[in-house]
Amino acid sequence: MASVAQAIRMALHYGETNLGVKDIFGQDVGAPLGGVFTATQGLKTAWNSPLDERGIIGMAMGIAMGGDKCVAEIQFADYIFNTIDLLKIAGNTLWCTNGQVQLPMVVMTPVGAGIFGSVYHSHSFDAWASRLPGWKIVMPSNPLDAYGLMLAAIKDPNPVLYLKSKALMRHKGDELIPGEPADEKELKAMIDKPVQNAEGWKPRWPDLEEYIVPIGKGKITHAGEHITVVTYSRMVHLCDEVALKLAGEGISVEVIDLRSIYPYDWQMIKSSIEKTGRVLFVNEDTEVTNFGEHLAYRATQELFYQLMARPRVLAGKNLPGIGLHPNLEKNSVPQLNDIETAIREVVAEVP
Amino acid sequence: MSKKTTVKAGRKSAAKKPAKAAAKTAVKTSKKASAKADNFGGLSEDLLLRIHDLMVKSRVLEERLIKIYKAGEAYFWIGGPGEEAFGVPLGLLARKGQGPAYDWFHLHYRCTPTMVALGMNMVDSIRLIMNRATDPSTGGRNFANHYCFPQWNVAPVTSPIEVQYPLACGTAHVQKRFGKKALSIVTGGDAGTAEGDFASALILASRKGQELPVLITVQNNKFGISTPFEGQHGETHIADRAKAFNIRARVINGNDPVETYLALQEEMEYIRKTGNPSFIEAHVSRLYGHSSADGANKKAHLVDPVFTFENRLIDAGILSEKAAKKIWEIYEAEGVAAQEQARTEPVPTPESVWENVYVDSENADWRKF
Ligand SMILES: Cc1ncc(C[n+]2csc(CCOP(=O)(O)OP(=O)(O)O)c2C)c(N)n1
Numbered sequence: 001m002a003s004v005a006q007a008i009r010m011a012l013h014y015g016e017t018n019l020g021v022k023d024i025f026g027q028d029v030g031a032p033l034g035g036v037f038t039a040t041q042g043l044k045t046a047w048n049s050p051l052d053e054r055g056i057i058g059m060a061m062g063i064a065m066g067g068d069k070c071v072a073e074i075q076f077a078d079y080i081f082n083t084i085d086l087l088k089i090a091g092n093t094l095w096c097t098n099g100q101v102q103l104p105m106v107v108m109t110p111v112g113a114g115i116f117g118s119v120y121h122s123h124s125f126d127a128w129a130s131r132l133p134g135w136k137i138v139m140p141s142n143p144l145d146a147y148g149l150m151l152a153a154i155k156d157p158n159p160v161l162y163l164k165s166k167a168l169m170r171h172k173g174d175e176l177i178p179g180e181p182a183d184e185k186e187l188k189a190m191i192d193k194p195v196q197n198a199e200g201w202k203p204r205w206p207d208l209e210e211y212i213v214p215i216g217k218g219k220i221t222h223a224g225e226h227i228t229v230v231t232y233s234r235m236v237h238l239c240d241e242v243a244l245k246l247a248g249e250g251i252s253v254e255v256i257d258l259r260s261i262y263p264y265d266w267q268m269i270k271s272s273i274e275k276t277g278r279v280l281f282v283n284e285d286t287e288v289t290n291f292g293e294h295l296a297y298r299a300t301q302e303l304f305y306q307l308m309a310r311p312r313v314l315a316g317k318n319l320p321g322i323g324l325h326p327n328l329e330k331n332s333v334p335q336l337n338d339i340e341t342a343i344r345e346v347v348a349e350v351p
Numbered sequence: 352m353s354k355k356t357t358v359k360a361g362r363k364s365a366a367k368k369p370a371k372a373a374a375k376t377a378v379k380t381s382k383k384a385s386a387k388a389d390n391f392g393g394l395s396e397d398l399l400l401r402i403h404d405l406m407v408k409s410r411v412l413e414e415r416l417i418k419i420y421k422a423g424e425a426y427f428w429i430g431g432p433g434e435e436a437f438g439v440p441l442g443l444l445a446r447k448g449q450g451p452a453y454d455w456f457h458l459h460y461r462c463t464p465t466m467v468a469l470g471m472n473m474v475d476s477i478r479l480i481m482n483r484a485t486d487p488s489t490g491g492r493n494f495a496n497h498y499c500f501p502q503w504n505v506a507p508v509t510s511p512i513e514v515q516y517p518l519a520c521g522t523a524h525v526q527k528r529f530g531k532k533a534l535s536i537v538t539g540g541d542a543g544t545a546e547g548d549f550a551s552a553l554i555l556a557s558r559k560g561q562e563l564p565v566l567i568t569v570q571n572n573k574f575g576i577s578t579p580f581e582g583q584h585g586e587t588h589i590a591d592r593a594k595a596f597n598i599r600a601r602v603i604n605g606n607d608p609v610e611t612y613l614a615l616q617e618e619m620e621y622i623r624k625t626g627n628p629s630f631i632e633a634h635v636s637r638l639y640g641h642s643s644a645d646g647a648n649k650k651a652h653l654v655d656p657v658f659t660f661e662n663r664l665i666d667a668g669i670l671s672e673k674a675a676k677k678i679w680e681i682y683e684a685e686g687v688a689a690q691e692q693a694r695t696e697p698v699p700t701p702e703s704v705w706e707n708v709y710v711d712s713e714n715a716d717w718r719k720f
Contacts, residue, residue: 022528050558055517055551062521062535065506066451068528085511097499097507098490099707133708157710216714266720298717 001172002180002187004164007143008039008108009191010177011150012071014208016045019154023063025049026056026073034193036075037110037169041193042203053079057086057107061093064105069154074109077163078123090159091134106153106160111139112284113333114167114234119321121166122329124285126232126261129161130294136215137261139163141236142173145259148213156215163261165234178209218265220272224254227278227347230269230295232258235282235334242340251347261291266298273299277308278346284333287315309349314342389667392609396669402443402608403664403675406435406657408682409464412473415686416480416495417639417647424694425480428647430496431461433638434570436656437605440612441568442468444619445536447503451529455504455522457515457537460496461570462508465538469503473682474689483696484703491699512543516552516567523556523563523628532623534564542575544589556628557596564622566615567593567630570605572637576645593630605633606656 002010015021023045026035030048034041049056053074060072074080080087093101113122129137136158140146146164153160172184181187190204221236222243229239236257243253254272258264273279279299281292292313299311316322316333323329391399413432420428431438442465445454458465463476475487479498482491488499488507499507506518519537526533543549556563569589573580586592593600599621603614611633618629636653640646664670708715 023524050551050554052547052551052554054547055520055555058514058517058548058551059521059524059555062457062518062523063525064521065518066455066522066525068525086514089509089511089514093507094710095707096489096493096497096509097501097707098486098488098492100499100501101507102710136709136714216720263714263717263720266717 001174001184002143002177003170003172004140004143004146005037005039005169006187006191007146007177008150008164009041009043010180010206010208011147011154012040012043013203013205014151014210015069015071015154016043018210019151020069021045021071021154022068023047023070024073025059025070027051027075029073032198035073037166038192039164039169040073042191042201053083054086057083057090060105060107061086061090061103064103064159065101069104071106071108071154074107076121076123076166077109077111077125078120080109080125084128087132087135087161091132094134094158102157103159104157106150106162108162108164110166110169111163112165112167112234113316113322113329114165116324116326116329117166117322118324122322124283124316125163126283127285127289127291129163130261130291132161134159136160136263137163138215138259139165139233139261140213140259141165141168141233141257142171142175144173144175144177144211145213145219145257147177148211149215149259151210152212152215155212160215163233167234171237178211179207181206213259216260216263216265218256218258218260218268220254220268221257222253222255224252224276226252226276227280227343228254228256228269228272228276229280229282229339229343230256230258230292231282232261233283235284238334238336238339239282242336242343245340246343251343253343264295269295269299270303273303274306277306278349279307279311280342280346281311281313282315282334282339282342284316286318287313288318290315308351309346312342312346314338389663391667392613394609394612399609399664399669402439402612403660403670404678405439405443405468406464406608406660407678408473409435409439409467410657411679411682411686412467412476413463413639415473415690416476419477419480419690420495420643420647424690425482425495427643428480428495429460429642430639431463433572433636433653433656434461434605435464436608436660437570437611437633437635438462438464439468440608440615441465441536441538444612444615445469446533449502449504451522451526452531452533453504454533455506455519455526455535457506457519457522457535458498458508459512459515459539459543460494460508460510461540462498462538463496466498466500466505469500469505471498471500472689473685474692477686477689477693478696481693482698483693484699485693485696490703513539513546513548515539516548517555519565519567520552520555520563523565527564527626532564534566534619534622536566536568538568538570540575541569541571541573541580541589542578542583544569544592545583553593553596553598557598562627564626565628566618566622567598567628569632570635571632572635574637574641576641588632590630590632598628598630600630600632602632602634605635606654606659608656608660
């Protein structure tokens with residue numbers, strides 16, 4: 001099975017071969033490295049930009065305005081903050097020009113904790129991103145979705161922010177990408193740049209097929225009856241694990257992988273809450289002010305009389321950073337036991 | 352400097368320059384002009400008159416916009432009176448059209464002269480400042496002079512200072528790949544060069560082997576809003592910063608349309624020929640102050656490029672005083688009529704806030720997901 005990094009690489013290859021992507025660029029995105037997480041190895045349109053996040057976003061906007069498709073990378077989301085007003089402009093250009101200027105561009109960036117990356121390699125960006133009207137924002141949790149969402153992002157006529165979990169970069173899924181060889185070793189031999197003697201190396205791409213995960217459509221990763229847990233990205237796996245454990249005790253948890261932050265799959269959330277009457281929103285961005293809060297607000301407004309318990313948000317603690325020592329990281333972003341405790345509390349609540 | 356001394360200075364400096372190559376073309380294009388002491392760099396009389404006409408049109412339009420603001424029919428004014436001698440030649444020299452085969456404009460908010468030279472009607476600028484639904488640039492959504500004309504590759508003007516600079520590198524990158532020798536033009540103010548985006552553009556445009564066909568310009572009017580040039584610059588010329596990146600650079604008198612025209616022509620040809628960037632720092636007058644925020648009142652002590660040029664043409668016998676007066680009157684009448692017309696036109700409806708948040712107006716309102 002492909003890892004998330006390999007899936008992104010294959011999606012970008014598909015994009016430059018079939019969907020008109022002409023530039024894939026950012027810091028260390030081109031040869032020789034092919035991305036600090038290897039997601040851009042061997043791509044024919046990949047190139048290295050200066051170490052300048054604002055320059056990267058500005059350039060991407062210019063390329064999109066000029067009529068070409070590009071995928072730009074910010075090496076770590078932790079360094080995307082100095083581009084915020086450019087992201088705002090990219091998001092408001094269509095509106096400000098009353099529909100005249102579209103900016104079909106993709107910006108991808110690794111987000112979140114889980115790799116003990118300390119203060120500047122653990123930032124989340126989902127809540128910030130949700131405040132950039134005009135952008136679509138996706139956050140895949142597994143390789144197949146990573147592939148399908150990238151293709152959807154490339155095809156979308158709007159700017160799309162593709163937030164990829166650092167901790168999931170080597171994560172392997174249990175579903176094959178259409179065209180991917182079933183043998184993991186074979187795939188590796190085909191598309192991973194050798195660590196040694198890589199000079200002159202060229203990938204042999206599998207015969208990939210188009211596969212789209214529509215932006216704005218979630219997925220139920222664990223069906224259940226007693227509580228709805230709405231999450232995305234890395235936290236999906238933790239929530240699924242807790243759901244499996246609690247199933248053994250007769251607590252039936254429905255886990256929704258939102259996959260898209262904006263637009264988001266409200267219909268899926270709504271029908272699940274109508275069934276379970278209870279909801280927990282889980283993500284690792286800081287709790288003040290959190291995207292889960294918006295969802296909890298909406299659940300309260302629209303489903304108040306169907307709820308059996310107060311909606312809850314479990315998120316990262318409102319701290320200036322995530323400390324390097326595991327004790328610090330683990331007490332900053334939700335862990336398995338935090339999720340389990342929160343689920344138990346919501347399920348135990350009696351109206 | 353008074354208007355009078357400027358005229359004199361203009362004459363003197365022009366007379367000093369023999370400009371051999373230019374004089375040759377002058378013989379070809381205009382025998383009459385070449386016979387004068389001021390040979391106008393060899394530009395033809397037709398061209399000189401066209402430049403003058405557009406400079407006047409732009410000035411009259413800007414002054415109309417100020418009147419509209421002062422009459423309470425607009426919320427904010429900012430614009431480019433004083434930048435006509437730079438902006439008009441820029442608009443005239445560019446390869447105008449849509450798509451990568453044509454030049455791109457990444458303008459700031461003082462570029463009415465360029466828009467007028469490109470062919471923008473007065474009424475379209477007035478619709479913008481009066482926030483009418485008919486405003487072709489923004490549909491009544493944005494400030495004065497925040498133009499957007501995709502049919503001429505005019506990128507939307509943005510309020511954040513200097514962000515247009517790296518965007519110009521993006522369109523230049525596309526143009527280079529397209530291979531039709533079109534270039535991207537970016538304009539901005541002197542104070543704005545303190546922003547990182549300015550440095551971003553110098554870097555992106557000049558990387559060895561990956562140079563971009565971009566004309567980077569700064570209109571140096573010696574002020575931020577109230578901060579004088581000396582208050583924020585250590586470098587002698589802003590153009591010196593471009594030199595550090597091996598970008599060909601020059602400083603010009605942007606109040607002289609002839610000097611500007613020739614310099615722009617030369618640099619644009621150089622860019623088209625080599626695919627390399629070039630940099631122009633143009634010294635211009637900020638004739639009406641920063642914006643309505645500081646009163647938008649005329650600063651009489653500054654060089655007025657429109658009158659200076661007009662007097663020069665009159666002195667040279669290329670334009671009569673009567674003909675000049677007529678031009679001002681025609682455009683004044685056009686401005687008044689345009690204002691009257693815009694007044695009658697519809698304004699954006701409240702519900703239209705949801706339009707064009709996303710392409711095809713999908714997904715704008717989360718309540719409807
Ligand atoms: C990023 C940013 N900061 C502050 C402002 C407020 N502002 C508007 S115009 C201006 C001065 C710009 O001066 P300069 O770049 O010299 O251009 P000029 O207006 O003189 O042509 C400032 C500070 C802004 N628009 N954008």
